[in-house]
Amino acid sequence: MRLVLAVPGDLSAPTGGYAYARKLLAHLPAQGVAVTHLALPGGFPDPSSDDLARTATLLAQVPEDAVLLVDGLAYGALPPTVIRAARRPVAALVHHPLGYETGLSPQRAASLVAGERAALALASRVVATSRYTVRLLAAEFGVAPERIAVAEPGTPPSPRVAPRPGPHVRLLAVGTVSPRKGYDVLVRALATLADLDWSLTIAGSLDRAPECCAALRDQIAASPLRDRIALAGAVTPEALDRLYAEADLAVSASLFEGYGMALTEALARGLPLVATRGGAAAETVPAGAGLTVPPGDVPALAAALRGLIADPARRAGAAAASWAAGQRLPDWPDTAAAIAAFLRTPA
Incomplete structure (x- = not known):
């Protein structure tokens, strides 16, 4: 054919x-x-x-x-x-x-x-x-x-990321900076978690929605937590693999997903997830692999993040469920x- x-x-x-x-x-x-x-x-x-x-x-x-x-x-x-x-x-x-x-x-x-x-x-x-x-x-x-x-x-098979007890928890969000990805919601949620030890890397193109990116930069700069949040921009596949390997928790605040490839990439590595249920993401994240919340809900997202950042044992349990689900993709x-x-x- x-x-x-x-x-x-x-x-x-x-x-x-x-x-x-x-x-x-x-x-x-x-x-x-x-x-x-x-x-x-x-x-x-x-x-x-x-x-x-x-x-x-x-x-x-x-x-x-x-x-x-x-x-x-x-x-x-x-x-x-x-x-x-x-x-x-x-x-x-x-x-x-x-x-x-x-x-x-x-x-x-x-x-x-x-x-x-x-x-x-x-x-x-x-x-x-x-x-x-x-x-x-x-x-x-x-x-x-x-x-x-x-x-x-x-979703190609990937090496498993072994759960780490902390205390520092490295968060990773993958996806183009655009209004649909909800990064403004994520930053607002994280602003309520100043008492916890975390850092966030956002890996995704910064030039697809310039106005959205500029607003996100301003939002981060105005936050007292600006030193904890890094915009990595578009990265090579090799660099993305390294970011996944260094992460402790994958997070997605997307308002709508037709599938959610970044979510399955996290599952393939056994990373626990905090994700919104926008569109197909509700079905992409299996039960037990993390926590899901309604899209655009800052308090719910903050509570889910707190629940996994502050509890290493809970993260480890979610990581095991994530890895099991990732092997079936x-x-x-x-x-x-x-x-x-x-x-x-x-x-």
């Missing part, structure tokens, strides 16, 4: 969605899929008229014998005229709906949801990255369940196999 994977923007960008695309390109050939990357304009999900015209031309040039799979960052923002211009079946890869991004005006969110609903109505089939997203697309976007398949992101060859099998099935 030939497959063209169309992805907008810079494929090397350090986000979960782009990492997913890179892994598919690397692992689909082992599933008998001759896969090619098609670079779409980088303006999505807010494409200009030129971006849309260029995209229509590129999609129309895909060979007739190839399956066309378009990443949701672009697909959800494609007008029906552009999808039809491809003159062929078009499949969509959905990480999470575009209109569910935090920080959008109500009008913009509604427009994105309406546009994505219209686009998905034209998709020959849809690959979603979590069971939560499958249910969401069926219930809220009108996608027939038989046209959707789930292909969770892979799919790896990238499993993800690629699921997508290959689904796309081979007649629509």
Whole structure:
């Protein structure tokens, strides 16, 4: 089978969605899929008229014998005229709906949801990255369940991080600095824990949402705990491995996740977790592996963090449950196999 994977923007960008695309390109050939990357304009999900015209031309040039799979960052923002211009079946890869991004005006969110609903109505089939997203697309976007398949992101096996009794507890939060990740909520929660011995490293791109990043820097600078919080920015895979190995507790304050790859990376290493239940994250974090709280709830997040920072035995128990759950996670060859099998099935 030939497959063209169309992805907008810079494929090397350090986000979960782009990492997913890179892994598919690397692992689909082992599933008998001759896969090619098609670079779409980088303006999505807010494409200009030129971006849309260029995209229509590129999609129309895909060979007739190839399956066309378009990443949701672009697909959800494609007008029906552009999808039809491809003159062929078009499949969509959905990480999470575009209109569910935090920080959008109500009008913009509604427009994105309406546009994505219209686009998905034209998709020959849809690959979603979590069971939560499958249910969401069926219930809220009108996608027939038989046209959707789930292909969770892979999580490679990693060395176990042995629990440490402390007293200093190193917290690690991984993910792009953007409104949806809730780092402002996390800093506010930590401000109530000055009596405990902790430090926080935030590892994630600082240039995807410049205004959000600037506000976070100001918030940290104004805090009496500013010396305990480090913004590491986007880091190499090797540096991220070191940060995980040095961490005692993984934390996510995200308001919504289509899956939560940083959460499963922590599980694969046996790190205890404190995470919000936004979107698919409620299902990604298994019972016993840590504590989960409602998204945006500062007191609840602070209480959960206190409960694990202050109690080494409780952290160790959560770490054991995290490690056990991490050993059951799919790896990238499993993800690629699921997508290959689904796309081979007649629509």
